[in-house]
Amino acid sequence: xxxxxxxxxxxxxxxxxxxxxxxxMPGLFAFGMAFGTVAARQGFSLLDAVxxxxxxxxxxxxxxxxxxxxxxxxxxxxxxxxxxxxxxxxRFLLIGAAMRPLLSRLSPAQVYPFLHFLVEPPWLLxxxxxxxxxxxxxxxxxxxxxxxVTWVVSTAPGYWLGAAADPHRFGLDMVIPAFFTxxxxxxxxxxxxxxxxxxxxxxxxxxxxxxxxxxxxVLGGLAGSIAGGLADE
Amino acid sequence: MNSHDPLxxxxxxxxxxxxxxxxRAGGFWLIGRVRIGPRLRKMLDALPGAIxxxxxxxxxxxxxxxxxxxxxxxxxxxVALRNDFAAVAAxxxxxxxxxxxxx
Numbered sequence: 481x482x483x484x485x486x487x488x489x490x491x492x493x494x495x496x497x498x499x500x501x502x503x504x505m506p507g508l509f510a511f512g513m514a515f516g517t518v519a520a521r522q523g524f525s526l527l528d529a530v531x532x533x534x535x536x537x538x539x540x541x542x543x544x545x546x547x548x549x550x551x552x553x554x555x556x557x558x559x560x561x562x563x564x565x566x567x568x569x570x571r572f573l574l575i576g577a578a579m580r581p582l583l584s585r586l587s588p589a590q591v592y593p594f595l596h597f598l599v600e601p602p603w604l605l606x607x608x609x610x611x612x613x614x615x616x617x618x619x620x621x622x623x624x625x626x627x628x629v630t631w632v633v634s635t636a637p638g639y640w641l642g643a644a645a646d647p648h649r650f651g652l653d654m655v656i657p658a659f660f661t662x663x664x665x666x667x668x669x670x671x672x673x674x675x676x677x678x679x680x681x682x683x684x685x686x687x688x689x690x691x692x693x694x695x696x697x698v699l700g701g702l703a704g705s706i707a708g709g710l711a712d713e
Numbered sequence: 714m715n716s717h718d719p720l721x722x723x724x725x726x727x728x729x730x731x732x733x734x735x736x737r738a739g740g741f742w743l744i745g746r747v748r749i750g751p752r753l754r755k756m757l758d759a760l761p762g763a764i765x766x767x768x769x770x771x772x773x774x775x776x777x778x779x780x781x782x783x784x785x786x787x788x789x790x791x792v793a794l795r796n797d798f799a800a801v802a803a804x805x806x807x808x809x810x811x812x813x814x815x816x
Contacts, residue, residue, distance in 0.1 A: 500797075502798070503797040503798040503801045504801070506801075507801065528722060531726065532726055532729075535726055535730055536726060536729045536730050536733055537733070538729070538733045541729065541733065542729075545725075545729065553718070553721035553722075553724070553725065558721075558724060558725060558728055561725055561728065561729065562728050562729070562732050565728075565729050565732045565733060566732050566736065569732065569733050569736035569737070570736060571736075571764060572733075572736040572737045572739075572740060573736055573739050573740035573743075574740055574760055574764060575737075575740065575764070576736075576737055576738065576739065576740030576741035576742075576744075577740040577741065577743065577744035577757065577760075578740075578757055578760045578761060579741060580741055580744045580745060583741065584745065591741070592738060595734070595737045595738040595741055596733075596734050596737060596738070598737045603761075604761065604765070607761050648812070649809065649812060649813075650805065650809050651779070651783060651804070651805040651806065651807070651808030651809040651812065652805065653808075654779070654780065654783035654784075654804045654805055654807075654808040655801055655804070655805060657768075657769055657772055657776075657780065657783060657784055657787070657804065658783055658784065658786075658787035658800055658801045658803070658804025658805065659787075659797065659800070659801050659804075660765045660768055660769055661765075661769065661784050661787040661788050661791065661800065661804070662787055662788075662790075662791040662797050662800035662801065663761075663765060664762060664765050664766070664769075664788075665788060665791040665792055665800075666791070667761060667762050667765075673759070673762070674762065676759035676762060676763045676766075677762045677763060677765070677766040678766070679763070680762070680763030680764070680766040680767040680770075681766035681767060681769070681770030682770070683767065684766070684767035684768070684770045684771050685770050685771050685774050688771035688774070688775075689774075696767060696771055697764065697767050697768055698767075699767070700763065700764075700766065700767025700768075700770070701760065701763045701764035701767045702763075703763070704759065704760075704762070704763025704764075704766060704767060705756045705757070705759045705760040705763045705764075706756055707759075707763075708755070708756065708758075708759025708760075708762065708763055709752060709753075709755035709756030709757075709758070709759050710752075710755075710756075711759075712755045712758070712759065713752070713755065
């Protein structure tokens with residue numbers, strides 16, 4: 481009865497997660513600036529813009545909602561905002577499911593507050609981390625914390641600078657696609673395992689061309705996952 | 714004039730936060746209530762690559778020459794160097810070069 485409980489996560493892994501996220505910081509910063517710029521253009525106060533980044537913490541959803549801010553806030557327009565946000569964030573249902581094995585090492589009292597901060601970079605980095613034998617959720621917490629701080633801090637410079645610096649010109653909008661590509665290379669385990677990737681990509685393109693909107697990630701991800709799972713049997 | 718009343722803004726932030734949180738916590742919660750057999754296990758294993766492919770593929774279709782160049786450069790750099798930072802840098806440089814030449 482006198483043994484001390486094993487820590488569920490460590491600062492050593494937290495630090496590792498922070499360092500692994502560094503290559504993404506310029507891109508995340510540019511992305512956060514893009515949101516600040518959109519908020520300034522739409523007449524939001526700086527405080528409102530930063531508050532949204534700090535509370536909602538969902539890049540694509542924030543930009544889309546603020547960019548299409550309704551002239552009048554009615555029950556209908558707020559419902560529309562909720563629906564758009566739900567579609568954009570539906571991919572997190574899949575990502576959260578995929579994170580279950582690693583994050584279930586945390587207690588429910590730790591994991592449910594943490595899940596508010598779950599974004600793509602910690603998830604992707606954790607896949608390779610686990611392949612290399614890591615199993616400390618501190619890695620994911622460190623990576624998510626780095627993303628959060630970068631996102632919140634970058635809103636104000638974007639708000640002030642507006643379109644003075646053009647992230648597009650320096651290719652900064654390509655940081656996330658380039659990073660995703662690098663992660664795909666890390667995940668490569670032969671062509672048989674990649675059947676699901678091909679199906680996922682094809683379904684996403686088809687959904688994007690026919691449905692539009694933001695359904696393509698979750699539909700492609702689901703289809704690719706099912707196809708990849710069946711191809712592996 | 715767009716609406717910027719404080720109460721309405723607070724309502725929108727609250728609604729978005731709840732929706733975002735439910736999507737981030739919902740999948741984690743739900744999969745914990747399912748018994749994961751070998752078939753579901755394999756599907757979950759295939760999930761990361763499928764989500765990445767589903768994110769990138771539409772971008773390649775309508776992102777133009779610069780998107781294709783960025784993804785190709787990142788791919789080659791990652792295969793050659795096995796380094797995230799080099800891959801991201803190669804992607805940025807490729808996109809910036811293509812755009813500088815006027816595509």
